[in-house]
Amino acid sequence: MATLLNRRDPGQGSASERSPLHDDVVDQLRQMIIRCELVPGERFTEQKLVEKFGVSRTPLREALKILASEGLVEMRPHRGSSVSPISIEEISETFAVLGTLEEMAGPLVCDRVSNVDIARLERIKDEMSSKRDATDRNSYFELNVAFHQSMIALSGNAVLSATYNQLFGKLQRARYLVNDDQNRWSESAREHSWIMEALRQRDGAELSKRLREHNSRTAQAVLDKLRG
Amino acid sequence: MATLLNRRDPGQGSASERSPLHDDVVDQLRQMIIRCELVPGERFTEQKLVEKFGVSRTPLREALKILASEGLVEMRPHRGSSVSPISIEEISETFAVLGTLEEMAGPLVCDRVSNVDIARLERIKDEMSSKRDATDRNSYFELNVAFHQSMIALSGNAVLSATYNQLFGKLQRARYLVNDDQNRWSESAREHSWIMEALRQRDGAELSKRLREHNSRTAQAVLDKLRG
DNA sequence: ACTGTCAATATTGAATGCAATCTATGTGTG
DNA sequence: CACACATAGATTGCATTCAATATTGACAGT
Numbered sequence A, B: 001m002a003t004l005l006n007r008r009d010p011g012q013g014s015a016s017e018r019s020p021l022h023d024d025v026v027d028q029l030r031q032m033i034i035r036c037e038l039v040p041g042e043r044f045t046e047q048k049l050v051e052k053f054g055v056s057r058t059p060l061r062e063a064l065k066i067l068a069s070e071g072l073v074e075m076r077p078h079r080g081s082s083v084s085p086i087s088i089e090e091i092s093e094t095f096a097v098l099g100t101l102e103e104m105a106g107p108l109v110c111d112r113v114s115n116v117d118i119a120r121l122e123r124i125k126d127e128m129s130s131k132r133d134a135t136d137r138n139s140y141f142e143l144n145v146a147f148h149q150s151m152i153a154l155s156g157n158a159v160l161s162a163t164y165n166q167l168f169g170k171l172q173r174a175r176y177l178v179n180d181d182q183n184r185w186s187e188s189a190r191e192h193s194w195i196m197e198a199l200r201q202r203d204g205a206e207l208s209k210r211l212r213e214h215n216s217r218t219a220q221a222v223l224d225k226l227r228g
Numbered sequence C: 001a002c003t004g005t006c007a008a009t010a011t012t013g014a015a016t017g018c019a020a021t022c023t024a025t026g027t028g029t030g
Numbered sequence D: 001c002a003c004a005c006a007t008a009g010a011t012t013g014c015a016t017t018c019a020a021t022a023t024t025g026a027c028a029g030t
Helices: A021-034 A046-053 A057-070 A088-112 A115-130 A134-153 A158-178 A182-200 A204-227 B021-034 B046-053 B057-070 B088-112 B115-130 B134-153 B158-178 B182-200 B204-227
Strands: A073-076 A080-083 B073-076 B080-083
Touching (some): A046 A057, A057 A073, A057 A158, A088 B158, A115 A134, A115 A182, A134 A158, A134 A182, A182 A204, B021 B158, B046 B057, B057 B158, B088 B134, B088 B158, B182 B204
Antiparallel strands (some): A073 A080
């Protein structure tokens, strides 16, 4: 059996908190679900997962509970767990809420953002552009997450940020499906530049507008892909 | 959010859909926390809770995990669980996000609401008014939850609704503290009537505005209470 | 007397075993 | 031949046990 126990690096001399076993399982399962290595709707028995991860059922079940609370897994009493199906309706609704949250964030971000923050976002954006070849799909993907979530985090509203991240996570699978579209890819890069421009000028209203535009276009691309 | 789905169905004598043990624990613990019977910040050992609820540690820990994902409980590895402290900052931020979500819901609700829906909301509102004596504080409280959550549910956006409910839940404790203020109570009743009026006229923009106003006033009252 | 270290105890994290429940297969009856 | 029902196997839910970690208190050294 493959026991992949990557404990969080305790190498730092500081009193590092060792992560519980189920955290590893959560991270790995989440990635597998996001990358569609586990087919949406597929039911998995606990036995199978226990063998795959080399842990006992207790931490495994805890992991499933967490993923269920994130909406990636569905658990029905006595009937086992399954990967949540991708619902076009739900994806569409999630994009709508995300758009509203980004719009809310715009002015808040512009009020608080520092030049250092902007530089950091620029770096993420540039790195994203450099990772355009198909080999680095996953890196690009992670950088896109970092870009958007870092942006919203600058609002200073931790609840807003957490809510945003949670909903963003629910879209990851769907985004992943559309992540190989080169046209959308370069279009998205341009939009990121637009967004940064509004941010540099600290124009809250304009930032809101551009974020919403970007959100809307991304939603369109993802939904088209899902339907076609 | 998914916790709202698996409700125990009391009417059916058939044991076809029995709810898991931990659901009861979650419901009871949540109420105790919301009603501040468990002091914020207080740490509880699993042993104590096991004795109190008469279940074993396994379902109890599952319950704690769920409450942790709702933000009512904090769990630190090897250091036990505690009731999340009430942070004024967090309460304030949560109100802000809720206000934005209500604003988003306004037009959606007005586009879809039926006369039957309106009648149901009216009934809730009227019942709320009838429960103004201090003996029925908890009933009033529950009805207020039902009023707001039912309203947002009418948006037809399930993700919006679930997100709203989740954030609303995080505010319950703070609301409970201010729930004995007679002035705010009658003021709130008037605002509910205003809101219903905009709804009956299907004026989405106006509904948004009044929802935000109500949200803002409630936030003010709660935060004043917390600070004073 | 104060502080740092170490052992004893308490408490949580994980694993295993047992009971309850669901699902699938096969049999009998209309 | 279709359908209802019963039984066996599989799977989940819960309880208990074992292991790892944190906390508390005492003791020795400065």
